[in-house]
Amino acid sequence: MRNFAKLALDNGGSIHPLIIPSDLTNGLGLMNPSVLIEDDKIRVILRAVNYTFYHSEKKLFQHVWGPLTYVHPEDDMHLRTTNYYLEFDETYNLKRFDKIDTSKFDNYEPLWDFVGLEDARIFRWEGKLYTSGVRRDLDTIGTGRMELCEIVIDDDKVTEVSRFRIPPPNDPNSYCEKNWMPILDMPYHYVKWGNPTEVVKVDPENQTSKTTHLGEQIDLPRDLRGGSQVIPIGDYYLACTHEVCLFDSEVGRKDAIYYHRFIVWDKSWNIVSHSNEFNIMDGDVEFCIGLAKKDNNLVMTFGFQDNAAYILEFPITILTEMLNNKVDLF
Amino acid sequence: MNLPSIVELNLEDLLKNYINEPEVYENNYLLGFYYENINQTAAAVSYYLRSAERTDNDLFKYECLIRAAICFTKQGTRNFTVKSLLLHALSICPKRPEAYFLMSQHYERSSNDGHWNDCYTISSIGLGVCDDLNPPPLNSNLEYPGEYGLLFQKALSGWWCGLCEESRNGFLNLLDNYEMEETYKISSIDNLKMMNVNINQNIEIAPFSKYNKSKFGRLKYKFEGSDKIKENYSEAYQDIFVLTMLNGKKDGTYLELGAGNSFYGSNTALLERDFNWKGISFDLDEGFVDSHTRERKNPCLLKDGTCVNYDALLSSMEFPTEIDYLQMDCDPPNVTYKILLTIPFEKYKFATITYEHDYYCDETKSYQEKSKKYLESFGYVRIFNNVSPDNDRPYEDWWVHPDLIDSKMISDLMIINDETKKAENIFVS
Numbered sequence: 185m186r187n188f189a190k191l192a193l194d195n196g197g198s199i200h201p202l203i204i205p206s207d208l209t210n211g212l213g214l215m216n217p218s219v220l221i222e223d224d225k226i227r228v229i230l231r232a233v234n235y236t237f238y239h240s241e242k243k244l245f246q247h248v249w250g251p252l253t254y255v256h257p258e259d260d261m262h263l264r265t266t267n268y269y270l271e272f273d274e275t276y277n278l279k280r281f282d283k284i285d286t287s288k289f290d291n292y293e294p295l296w297d298f299v300g301l302e303d304a305r306i307f308r309w310e311g312k313l314y315t316s317g318v319r320r321d322l323d324t325i326g327t328g329r330m331e332l333c334e335i336v337i338d339d340d341k342v343t344e345v346s347r348f349r350i351p352p353p354n355d356p357n358s359y360c361e362k363n364w365m366p367i368l369d370m371p372y373h374y375v376k377w378g379n380p381t382e383v384v385k386v387d388p389e390n391q392t393s394k395t396t397h398l399g400e401q402i403d404l405p406r407d408l409r410g411g412s413q414v415i416p417i418g419d420y421y422l423a424c425t426h427e428v429c430l431f432d433s434e435v436g437r438k439d440a441i442y443y444h445r446f447i448v449w450d451k452s453w454n455i456v457s458h459s460n461e462f463n464i465m466d467g468d469v470e471f472c473i474g475l476a477k478k479d480n481n482l483v484m485t486f487g488f489q490d491n492a493a494y495i496l497e498f499p500i501t502i503l504t505e506m507l508n509n510k511v512d513l514f
Numbered sequence: 515m516n517l518p519s520i521v522e523l524n525l526e527d528l529l530k531n532y533i534n535e536p537e538v539y540e541n542n543y544l545l546g547f548y549y550e551n552i553n554q555t556a557a558a559v560s561y562y563l564r565s566a567e568r569t570d571n572d573l574f575k576y577e578c579l580i581r582a583a584i585c586f587t588k589q590g591t592r593n594f595t596v597k598s599l600l601l602h603a604l605s606i607c608p609k610r611p612e613a614y615f616l617m618s619q620h621y622e623r624s625s626n627d628g629h630w631n632d633c634y635t636i637s638s639i640g641l642g643v644c645d646d647l648n649p650p651p652l653n654s655n656l657e658y659p660g661e662y663g664l665l666f667q668k669a670l671s672g673w674w675c676g677l678c679e680e681s682r683n684g685f686l687n688l689l690d691n692y693e694m695e696e697t698y699k700i701s702s703i704d705n706l707k708m709m710n711v712n713i714n715q716n717i718e719i720a721p722f723s724k725y726n727k728s729k730f731g732r733l734k735y736k737f738e739g740s741d742k743i744k745e746n747y748s749e750a751y752q753d754i755f756v757l758t759m760l761n762g763k764k765d766g767t768y769l770e771l772g773a774g775n776s777f778y779g780s781n782t783a784l785l786e787r788d789f790n791w792k793g794i795s796f797d798l799d800e801g802f803v804d805s806h807t808r809e810r811k812n813p814c815l816l817k818d819g820t821c822v823n824y825d826a827l828l829s830s831m832e833f834p835t836e837i838d839y840l841q842m843d844c845d846p847p848n849v850t851y852k853i854l855l856t857i858p859f860e861k862y863k864f865a866t867i868t869y870e871h872d873y874y875c876d877e878t879k880s881y882q883e884k885s886k887k888y889l890e891s892f893g894y895v896r897i898f899n900n901v902s903p904d905n906d907r908p909y910e911d912w913w914v915h916p917d918l919i920d921s922k923m924i925s926d927l928m929i930i931n932d933e934t935k936k937a938e939n940i941f942v943s
Contacts, residue, residue: 189533199529206553207883210589213556236556236589242567245579248598257591466536467560492549492557494529 185462188444192498200276202230202485202493204268208283212236215487217270218305218315218413218474219495226272228474228485229284229306229315230493234264237490241468243433250437252469254490265300267315269335269342276495282342284315284335289347294321301331303363303473305413309371313337316374318362319349328360330374332388348388353395363410363473365423378408378425381453397453404445404458411444412475412484417500418513420456421449424472424484427461441468446503448511457509464488464496480514515540515574517653523548532561539569543578547654553879555585572606577652579603580613584657587620588877590848596620611647612658614640618667623846633671640664662692670705682709696904697875707775708801723903723938725754732943735927738762743788750903750937752781752868755912756839757789758927758941759866759897759919766838768793769828771819771853772845772870776805781841781868786812791838794831796822798844819844825858836863836918843870843910847881854885859892865918867894874907882911889913897928901935908934 185191189199202217213233220227235256240246247253256263270281286301304317312334320328334346352358353376364374364384373396376384381399386392406427414423427443443461450456464470467489474485482503484496500513525548532541546561559582566578583599586592597620603613614636621633641647647661669684685702688694694702725733725746733740739762746753760766766789770782773795777783785791795814797803806814828837840857844850850870867889871882886896895916900908914924929935 187533187536190536193530193533199526199533201525201529203552203554206555207880210878210880211553211555211585212589214554236559236586236592236595238559238563238595240563240567244567245563245599245602248594255586255592255595258593259591465533488557489560491560492554 185460187464187466188462189465189496191502192496195499195502197481197496197498197502198276199497200495202228202270202495204230204232204270204281208232208268210234213491214493215490216303216471216473217485217487217493217495218303219476219483219485220306220308220313220413220474221476221478221483222308224274226274226276226476226483226495227306227313228270228272228495229304230268230270230281231303231487232266232268233490234260234262237469239469239489243439246433246437250439251433252437252439262294262297262299265298265302267301267304269337272495282337285341285343286333289344292322295324296321296326298326301333303471304333305366305473307366307368307413309366314366315344316364316366318360320360322349326360328362330361330364332386346388348386348391350386350393351391353384353393363426365410365412365414365425367414367421369416375410375414375423375453378410378423378447379404379455381449381455383453399453399455402455405461406443408445408447411472413473414449415475415477417477418511419451420511420513421451421453422475422503422513423447424475426471442470444470444472446506448507448509448513457507457511459503459506459508462506465494515543515653517547518544537568539565539571539574539578542568543574543653546578546581550581550585553588555588558582558585573610573652576603576607576610576613577654577656579606580616580656581654583616584877588879590878593620593624609643609645610649611640611644611661611664612652612656614644615658615663615667616656618664618671622667622671630671630674634668634675634677637664637667637671641668659695659698662688662694662698665692666694666698666702669702673705673709678709682706682711685709686711697907704775707778708799710801723750723936724748725751725938725942729942734941734943739764739789743784747777747780747783749779749781750901750910751941752841752910752912752937753784754941755868755898755937756781756785756866759914759923760838762789763838764789766791767833768839768841769824769833769837769864770795770814770839770841772841772843772850773797773806773814774799774802774843776802776809776814781843782812782839783810785839786810793839794827819853820849820856822856824856825861828858828862833862835861836865838865840864840867842867845870845872847872847876848878851881851884851888854888863915863918864894864913865915867913868901868910869913870910872909873900874902874909886911893917895924895928896930897924898935898940899930900933901937901940903937905936906934 209232216231218229235254238247238253240251267284271279298320301317304315316332318328320326330350332348364376367373372386376382380401383397385396408425411426412424429441446459448457472486476483542561542565546558550558562578562582566575579599579602583596586595600613600617618633618637621629669681673681685706735758803816873882894913898912901910902908
């Protein structure tokens with residue numbers, strides 16, 4: 185399916201752009217948002233970058249550097265991320281936006297090209313609001329580690345007050361850990377990898393992590409990489425994962441297509457159902473890192489071509505139609 | 515395609531149309547157009563590229579690629595990408611002039627070795643190969659002014675390529691034979707003056723709206739000595755502004771960055787000649803500096819304003835820490851802003867500042883706001899914004915320091931709103 189959004193809209197769903205004033209960002213990429221719905225508040229983390237993603241999907245007008253490239257300032261080779269906290273009311277009217285103040289911890293000179301906390305999911309564990317994403321700027325080779333960051337929302341500012349750089353549970357030398365999916369109702373637990381499903385528990389106090397579950401591999405065409413948060417729904421857990429098809433063009437230049445897939449686990453972390461792969465809005469590069477339940481609907485947040493961000497709301501019923509095994513998500 | 519006005523468009527509706535038919539090029543284009551109009555240029559690029567790749571109409575491809583190039587130009591420091599997109603556009607429609615013009619402007623702005631040769635070559639090719647140098651417009655404004663735009667680029671770059679006679683003739687041809695926008699006219703005349711050409715005085719350009727004695731009765735804010743002024747020199751009443759705020763102060767002081775001509779358009783000539791002000795000026799243009807040296811009492815130095823240690827300079831010249839006027843006009847706007855950041859505001863206070871942000875032609879539309887935030891951080895109060903020499907070129911904001919200017923004067927005169935303010939209308943009824 186190339187266009188999940190059409191299915192959503194055809195079934196009564198709605199789509200809403202996520203935008204903050206361009207004078208904050210110089211009009212550059214707003215991407216990969218995450219969402220958490222609490223009472224009447226829709227909380228969103230929106231990633232702002234200093235680059236523009238250039239993708240010649242049909243390869244007709246490729247950049248001099250290939251069909252897929254990140255156009256950063258020519259006097260700054262870094263790909264920088266800053267994160268904004270946005271708050272909407274139930275009908276998606278933007279009520280506030282604040283750049284998250286990370287100055288307490290960003291007191292070092294970044295050492296690698298990718299700077300900042302990337303693809304931060306938002307969630308609440310034990311009453312504290314967290315963002316969690318990957319940071320790769322602490323060494324000269326781009327080692328990626330998930331970080332768990334508590335944020336505090338005041339009337340006039342949003343501040344990061346703690347930061348835990350999570351060590352990998354098994355291989356301390358692994359190169360890049362990213363896209364771990366926080367499990368909303370299991371504090372300090374993530375689904376680290378989709379297939380086979382690996383659940384990890386992290387311990388900020390002792391600065392450790394360990395694998396608490398490693399499931400059986402099921403038959404799917406590509407790796408199941410992390411995407412949204414893992415949300416409890418009915419007697420199950422649900423997440424939207426992503427898959428990457430990386431390839432070189434005929435002249436050897438990097439290109440990629442991303443796919444997404446809904447995954448349903450039972451409470452023992454067995455994958456009991458999944459959808460077919462899909463694209464969200466007909467783009468080759470899209471990325472969903474936010475999923476939330478809103479009454480009988482689901483709310484998905486996603487980045488489109490790394491340059492735009494959207495919220496898509498749709499009835500849970502269309503998801504049940506997409507799954508290969510019928511499960512009751514109500 | 516009939517492009518609707520941006521005010522008729524609604525982003526959520528455009529998204530729904532797109533989602534309904536994402537392969538339809540118009541749906542992609544309209545999303546790009548909307549995002550570009552709200553300065554979300556990254557998002558605009560994605561949709562323009564998608565649109566260009568989903569149409570069989572070469573003109574439409576051409577327009578989408580140019581719009582994407584314009585988006586990257588607005589973002590700044592993406593020159594390879596701008597060039598890459600313009601080249602794609604040229605390859606699709608090599609006989610349309612817009613991409614040649616934008617490419618020549620791109621080279622003009624570049625700092626690479628040989629960029630003037632590139633600018634000259636591409637404008638020459640455009641002039642040579644295009645079927646129609648004033649073709650019917652496309653859906654959107656591609657910032658191409660018409661045939662004279664390419665001729666202007668060729669004349670301008672020709673000078674720096676050493677083709678001086680051709681360049682002079684090019685500008686004269688433009689002034690004699692083309693109806694040009696005011697900015698092109700003025701720039702052509704300025705270039706000819708720099709080349710020491712006596713231009714035909716019959717050329718009809720909208721002259722500066724200058725102040726002269728005949729307007730004294732209509733001068734809204736009379737100040738000491740205003741009755742004796744025969745004429746002013748500023749392009750947009752900057753000198754009258756300064757004298758108004760300081761009630762015709764004698765023996766004042768100024769720092770002038772981007773001096774321009776010694777009298778024509780000068781913001782300090784009246785202050786020096788009629789009010790005996792002392793000051794120092796800078797300019798990068800040898801011709802301007804020479805004319806100052808010949809015709810003015812106060813010095814004008816041939817220096818890159820970005821490389822001056824202003825603290826050391828002002829100290830060495832024993833300037834007071836309260837200076838009456840700071841003039842900043844160092845084109846392009848990013849350079850003026852860069853220099854602004856080097857002014858030692860923590861040590862020196864300026865009673866008045868005229869700051870040229872060139873909002874009307876600032877592709878990033880950012881330097882007015884940046885300079886505002888910066889000057890406000892030092893306590894300056896903006897008294898007039900969007901000041902223009904005419905009705906449609908908001909290019910300066912004017913500032914005062916509340917410690918040095920009477921507060922009633924500030925509150926009585928201040929006009930801050932979104933309107934473009936023709937300078938003459940501020941001072942003359």
